Amino acid sequence: MSLASGRFKAVMRGGFALAFCGMVSVGAALPAFAQDVDRASLSGEIVSDGSSTVGPITQAVAEEFAAEAPDVRTSVDISGTGGGFERFCNGETDIQNASRSIDEDEVTLCEENGVEFIELEVAYDALTVVVNEANTFLTCLNVEALRTLWEADSEVTTFADLNPEFPAETISLYGPGTDSGTFDYFVETILGDDGEIRQDFTPSEDDNVLVEGVAGDPNALGYFGYAYYIENEDTLNAVEIDGGDGCVAPSPETAQDGTYQPLSRPLYVYVNVASLERPEVQEFVRFYVEQAPELVGEVGFVASPEESYTESADALEAAISGDSAATPEA
Amino acid sequence: MSAQASAKPMSPAGVAVGSGNLAGRQAVSRLMTWVLFGATGFAVVVLIVLLLTVFTDALPWLQPGLVRNMPSRRAESAGLFPALIGTMWLIGFTAILAFPIGVASAIYLEEYAPKNRWTRFLAVNIQNLAGVPSVVYGLLGLAVFVVGINLGRSILSGALTMALLILPVVIIASREAIRAVPSSLREAAYGLGATQWQVTRSHVLPLAFPGILTGIILSISRALGETAPLIVVGASAYVTFTPNGILDKYTVLPMQIYEWSRRPGDDFQGLAAAAIVVLLVLLLLLNAVAIYLRARAASRMRW
Structure with missing residues (x-):
């Protein structure tokens, strides 16, 4: 399911891929050349906005970049993925952090404003279904069970409704609020495109509130990003997910090798191609792709597979070198 | 009875x-x-x-690094220096903008405005404005300052929005202070041939000053803790720099607290708590300055 992002990538990169398919090898050679740029001499301002989930990754990259290029002024805003895209497609920001890929309306808006962009996949987040530590019977759920549990008008009210062997205790559900990208991804993946979620769960935009809710209630069940589970491992139990090939526990390894399906989702960064004409943005994004595999782990996410970063680097170099030749296709 | x-x-x-x-x-x-x-x-x-x-x-x-360091993904070396500086810039400009306009409005309403239906209408509306939720001011600021006159997501946009937010409180508190000045003083000055402005400047304002100051400090304290309108007018969650001017991007202490409190892990919760303590200390310092100034002004008064 997370591979559906490939579809968007194909769409987004279409223009560049066609224009630069011959330059990929050239592009791949460029990063080595790019190292010669003296980052300490760079200056200017880099503005980024978007998802508050992806924000910490961009912050970590900016923090490291600031050590090499102290005169570059980087800021990270957190208007949310949707609010961020609005600004990005108005040409107000250089970099857009997104916890989902750009949607069609946003593509249209970008086209209308002549904003060309590239999409870089920077990390995976393994959405983790958790129960209270006292709950040792619920160890695995398949997608079908998750759907019957979370869908609107669900008839599941107790654990026994999931499996007659479980105790007949009423489940209290916790989940991210409707404004979050995590919510969107979960609903779309588990309940389908037209799926509607049940209304009787406790929502919060703050994942720490969800953690406390599940940790304090023996009959609770909730879901949120892996980072919040791993930091609270001692008070929560993660439920393994059966995506069709048996039960798989969420972990950096299973998210990266694609066995933790379908709840591992890709996180993206979008870059305005026009901004890439500025050397500080060029270097920052190069640095981003270089450092992301290592840095994302430090802020609680999972590195994407290596080829994904190679692809990102190629797309980036193609966009940088092609800035004069790439007339906007929109 | x-x-x-x-x-x-x-x-x-x-x-x-x-x-x-x-x-x-x-x-x-x-x-x-x-x-x-x-x-x-x-x-x-x-x-x-x-x-x-x-x-x-x-x-x-609570270590020196907290106020000296830049924010970091590593809790041990994370600090709130840019947020602290940003807060000072923002609050400073908010005060510079709100103080003269607020006090001038109060003087007009108390000393100059005719006591008619129109004045009462104005006064009632100012009271209503004091009760408007702060995020609404944020939306106004976004529409008027950030987008409308294209100041961008700068300190100036933030300070203008915050100034609007606290103006009603400044005006109401200043009016109360001005009203508390006995009218016998005004009449005595008029009796000696002073003009209305002379009466206001040399008698009413000095006597009302301690009360006005209290109102300003209370409203500044409110602005200090506001997050919602600043998110809307574009305070950043993270900046790698401190502002050099009023058109720069910025972050503020409440944003830093918000940013840390939503991070996973106990370390960042601790940092958020420490940032709250810094905010409280700043608040107490401001109040202490106000109390000192007020006491000094009051001791100089000779009725």
Whole structure:
């Protein structure tokens, strides 16, 4: 399911891929050349906005970049993925952090404003279904069970409704609020495109509130990003997910090798191609792709597979070198 | 009075409401003492619990690095320096903008404006504005300052929005202070041939100054803790720099607290608590300055 992002990538990169398919090898050679740029001499301002989930990754990259290029002024805003895209497609920001890929309306808006962009996949987040530590019977759920549990008008009210062997205790559900990208991804993946979620769960935009809710209630069940589970491992139990090939526990390894399906989702960064004409943005994004595999782990996410970063680097170099030749296709 | 009270009707149940049942009334009175004390105590206890929790969480993180360092993904080396500087820029400009406009409005409304329906209409609306939720000011600021006159997501946009937010409170507090100046003073000055402005400048304002100052500091304290409108007008969650001018991007302490508190892990919760302590200290410092200035101004007064 997370591979559906490939579809968007194909769409987004279409223009560049066609224009630069011959330059990929050239592009791949460029990063080595790019190292010669003296980052300490760079200056200017880099503005980024978007998802508050992806924000910490961009912050970590900016923090490291600031050590090499102290005169570059980087800021990270957190208007949310949707609010961020609005600004990005108005040409107000250089970099857009997104916890989902750009949607069609946003593509249209970008086209209308002549904003060309590239999409870089920077990390995976393994959405983790958790129960209270006292709950040792619920160890695995398949997608079908998750759907019957979370869908609107669900008839599941107790654990026994999931499996007659479980105790007949009423489940209290916790989940991210409707404004979050995590919510969107979960609903779309588990309940389908037209799926509607049940209304009787406790929502919060703050994942720490969800953690406390599940940790304090023996009959609770909730879901949120892996980072919040791993930091609270001692008070929560993660439920393994059966995506069709048996039960798989969420972990950096299973998210990266694609066995933790379908709840591992890709996180993206979008870059305005026009901004890439500025050397500080060029270097920052190069640095981003270089450092992301290592840095994302430090802020609680999972590195994407290596080829994904190679692809990102190629797309980036193609966009940088092609800035004069790439007339906007929109 | 007591005759009237004793003539009061009985309640439907037939129990005397007024005099008569002395022991009963005294019991109710004693009970009320405890109820009222409990109500007061409740607020104080909640405050104490809140402060204790915050301080316990914050204690390990209250180190010099906290105010000196830049924010970081590593909790041990994370600091709030840009947020602290950003808050000072923002609050400074908010005060510079709100103070003269607010006090001037108050002077006009109290000293100059004719006492008619129009003035009352203005006054009522200013009171209403004081009750408007802060995020609404954020939306106004976004539409007018950020987008409308294209100031961008700068300190200036933020300060203008915050100034609008606190103006009603500044005006109301300044009016109260000006109204408290005895009119005999004004009349005496007029009697000596002073113009209206001379009366206002050399008699009313100096005497009202301590009260005005209290109002300003209270409203600045409010602005200090606001997050919602600043998110809307574009305070960043993270910046790698401190502002050089009023058109720069910025972050502020409440944003830093928000940013840290939503991070996973206890370390960042501790940092958030420590940032709250820094905010509280800043608040107390501001209040202390205000109290000092007020005491100084009051001691100079000769009525």
